[in-house]
Every structure is written in C-alpha cells, then in structure tokens.
Amino acid sequence: MSAEIGYDAAHEAPLTAVAQDVSTGAPVVGDGEGCHSGATLKEAARAAGQSALLDQFAADYPQGPHDKPQSMCPAFGSLRVGLRMRRVATVLSGSACCVYGLTFVSHFYGARRSVGYVPFNSETLVTGKLFEDIREAVHDIADPDHYDAIVVTNLCVPTASGVPLRLLPKEINGVRIVGIDVPGFGIPTHAEAKDVLAGAMLAYARAEIEAGPVAAPASGKSDRPTVALLGEMFPADPMMIGAMLAPMGLAAGPVVPCREWRELYAVLDSSVCAAIHPFYAASVREFQAAGRPIVGSAPVGLDGTADWLAAIGVAMQIDPARVAAAQNAFLPAISAALKANPIKGTITLSGYEGSELLVARLLIESGAHVPYVGTACARSEWSDLDRQWLEAKGVKVKFRASLEDDLSAMEAIRPDLAIGTTPVVQKAKEQAIPALYFTNLISARPLMGPAGAGSLGVVVNAAMAGKARMEGMKAFFEGVGTGDTAGIWEGQPNLRPDFRAAHQKKLEKAAKAAKASEMI
Numbered sequence: 001m002s003a004e005i006g007y008d009a010a011h012e013a014p015l016t017a018v019a020q021d022v023s024t025g026a027p028v029v030g031d032g033e034g035c036h037s038g039a040t041l042k043e044a045a046r047a048a049g050q051s052a053l054l055d056q057f058a059a060d061y062p063q064g065p066h067d068k069p070q071s072m073c074p075a076f077g078s079l080r081v082g083l084r085m086r087r088v089a090t091v092l093s094g095s096a097c098c099v100y101g102l103t104f105v106s107h108f109y110g111a112r113r114s115v116g117y118v119p120f121n122s123e124t125l126v127t128g129k130l131f132e133d134i135r136e137a138v139h140d141i142a143d144p145d146h147y148d149a150i151v152v153t154n155l156c157v158p159t160a161s162g163v164p165l166r167l168l169p170k171e172i173n174g175v176r177i178v179g180i181d182v183p184g185f186g187i188p189t190h191a192e193a194k195d196v197l198a199g200a201m202l203a204y205a206r207a208e209i210e211a212g213p214v215a216a217p218a219s220g221k222s223d224r225p226t227v228a229l230l231g232e233m234f235p236a237d238p239m240m241i242g243a244m245l246a247p248m249g250l251a252a253g254p255v256v257p258c259r260e261w262r263e264l265y266a267v268l269d270s271s272v273c274a275a276i277h278p279f280y281a282a283s284v285r286e287f288q289a290a291g292r293p294i295v296g297s298a299p300v301g302l303d304g305t306a307d308w309l310a311a312i313g314v315a316m317q318i319d320p321a322r323v324a325a326a327q328n329a330f331l332p333a334i335s336a337a338l339k340a341n342p343i344k345g346t347i348t349l350s351g352y353e354g355s356e357l358l359v360a361r362l363l364i365e366s367g368a369h370v371p372y373v374g375t376a377c378a379r380s381e382w383s384d385l386d387r388q389w390l391e392a393k394g395v396k397v398k399f400r401a402s403l404e405d406d407l408s409a410m411e412a413i414r415p416d417l418a419i420g421t422t423p424v425v426q427k428a429k430e431q432a433i434p435a436l437y438f439t440n441l442i443s444a445r446p447l448m449g450p451a452g453a454g455s456l457g458v459v460v461n462a463a464m465a466g467k468a469r470m471e472g473m474k475a476f477f478e479g480v481g482t483g484d485t486a487g488i489w490e491g492q493p494n495l496r497p498d499f500r501a502a503h504q505k506k507l508e509k510a511a512k513a514a515k516a517s518e519m520i
C-alpha cells in the first residue's frame, strides 16, 4: 500500500496519449492543440513540409528567450491589419477556440467587419477536405464589387498540418487571394504578425507592378520623391514627418500597413523606406527587392530627429545644405518643447509595439531617468542606433523581454512610474507604483518632431503625481482579494494546510519523475 496521502482520485486520471503518424513518427495534430503545444505543433509542421516557412520565420523573427505567446495570440496582429483595410475580406482557418478569441478581440477593438471562418474537424484536416472547404469559401466571397482582396489565414493547427494555402488561386474574378500562415509557434508577437501580412501584400503588389501598369492611389501621386513609413503610428506623426521632410524637397509617403490595396503601389513607388518600427523584416525584404534603401530609427527628440534627417539626406543624396535647413527649421522647436515639458523621476518602460526604444529616448531627453527598457520584439538592424544611444546613457535594453524580465526590473528598481503591458501595470499598481499602459496611453500620442517632444510630459507627470493616491488605495485594499481571501466567501475560508502540503508533495514528486525521465 502506498504511504502517500490522497484526498481525491484526480491523480489516478490517465494521461492523454499523443497520437503519432506511423509513417513519419511525427505527432498528429488535432483541434485540441493550443498555445501550450508549440513544440508538438512545430514538429508536426516540419513533418508536414513546412520547414522552409519555419526557417524563414526563424530568420525574420529570431526567438528566445521569449519564444511563445505571452500575451495575445500573434495572429491578432495580421487579422487587425486586414480588418483595417478597405475592400479586403478576412477568412480564418483554425481551431474554434482560437477563432472565437480572435474575433472577440477584433470586435472589442471596433472591427465593425465580419471575420470569415472555415471550421474543421480531425477528418477534414487529415483528408484534405479543409483545403477544399477554404477554396470553396474563397470562391463564394470573391465578388469584385465588394472586394479588392481576400486574406486567408492559417492559424496554428492548419499551419502545423500543412494546409497548402499557396495552392489557392492567386485571383478569382479580379479579387486577389492572399494566403498566409500565422502560427503562434513561429511568430513570437502579434506585432510581428502584422509584418507577415504586410510583407505578403507588398510581395503580391510588387509582382503586379512587374507584370504591367497598376492603378494610381486614390489620394493622388506626390510631385516630390516620397519616404514610405513602416509601422503603425499616431495619425499626426506622418504629417509631422512630412513637414520636416519638406525643406529637403521630399514628402512623407504612405504608411505600411496600408489602408487600401492601391496604396501598396504608392508605397513601392517611394524613393526610400523609413523603418520606423524595426521588426518589419518581410516588408523590408520587399522594399530591398524593389531597390529602395532602408533608413532605421525615427525623428524623435533632438538627437533622433537630427540623425534621422541626416540619414534620409544620405540615402537620397540630398544637398547637405538642404538637410541643414530642415534641421535648423525644426530642432530649436523640439528643444523648446522638451524644455517646456520636463519630466523628473525614474521610469521603467516595457511593451510589445516596437516603439519602446523611441519612447525611452524621448523620456530621457525630457529629463527622466530610465534605467530599463524591455521590448517583446527582437534586436534589429533598424533599431540599432536607438539601442546604442540608450546604452550610452546607461540604459539596460532588453530585447525579446519576457513578462518576468519586465516585472523583475520593475520590482528591483521600484520606479516613480512603470510604463508597460497590462500585467506589468497591474503588478505595479498592487505595489502602489504609478503605472501607465503603453498601448493605450503612450502609443496613442504623437512621438515625432516638435509635436512628439512635448506630448509625453503631461500624461507622465500626471501619473507620477498620483503616487500618494496609489499608496492610499493600497492601504485601503490591503489583503483583500489575495491568497485565501480571493473570491466570494460567506464565512471564513476552510483552510486545510495539510491538504496543501500533501498536494505540494505530489507536485514535487511529479516534477522529480519528469526530470528523471528526461535524463533517460
């Protein structure tokens, strides 16, 4: 008889066996696989002939230590890019739970557009019927009166099963069909998934341009050479950038991700590409294939704007006197805006948008002490100048930062303000540290040129001034909703430390057994 103490029969439940393809030995994936099954799905994807795709993802979006989704599903990034484009339909192929979550979040963010879904089961996945169903759905939707393009997205399970979207027709009734694989086990963040769709659309548009004349953009063509802007930004930022480029005889081109198909042609017609957000690897590849030079960093703050204008001047071979004219026209205004909105205090900063390093530069030039910047995105050639600038100021810059990295930096530094993702903000507030959510409160402000130089001071200073209020709230709610007091109780919780100890012992035993079997 076992000496182990037991209080229910849960430990006797049999483990679910993972099926194997007898011909290849690879795991067979089913509808039940999820975010937690990354390794299994990856192995299955390679066995299904998706190695080239996974290798390209690994080159474009290098992983580690943050190699699996820690926040929302990465496919949300590409889904949102498609949903924001005019006359573009989106169709998802994936597990029902994934599609439910993705459509829920899309509508939460005001998509106001239907998301198409082709459901599957184990049989349709294995027999290839799912691909037939997708093709039928695309034929049904392809109405040129309503759509310029249809984006079909394979989520984790169809990608791992090798559902071949590349075999879909390239065009039906004049409606372009763009098939992409956006698996969580190959693309670490939803920011990078935006690039998967943007890059696929640019590749399609480039092939169209090579094949013959294409439609002019609805907004008309600039009479000056343009600078295409890579990365979603506050709507006033492209205008500010355009104003700063004007003395150099240049104009701001469209922003990628685009809002309509014809903009893609204008983007590729630009003379230079500004990689404002540094993670658009697939899109950069398309610009380079079109022979366009790429300029990294962005015109943020004093040093950033001076260097960026100079870099654009070099890329476009502009007369240095005209570059100096642009710098002289805007740098004094940036300097004045920074001085008029000083920030005093220590700030830790983390996020997954790709603009974290730029925001940190602005905060430091405004007077803040920023010891730590974490970004979920990978290190990139296009953010290297920002990294160097920050490190020269003594900032610890962590690429592919995990939530644990961001939390431990915040807890060790105990800043006057933590700017971060939702869980970082929540943790900071629990500790009475004022906090701001990066995506809603920082990304939703201008960052470029003189407009950006003064935009952060008000919100950041107001948040830091709330420290006493945070302390008051912490004292008031101390002990509520944590540990044994979490949830709703009619009486005192019935504490059983003996059960806990026994359960803990069981967990430790299981961990030891797992470790031992790993060694075998």
Ligand code: SF4
Binding pocket: 033, 034, 035, 036, 069, 073, 074, 075, 094, 095, 097, 098, 101, 155, 156, 157, 183, 184, 185
């Ligand atoms: S598609 Fe997204 S939600 Fe679904 S398993 Fe993959 S990463 Fe998770």
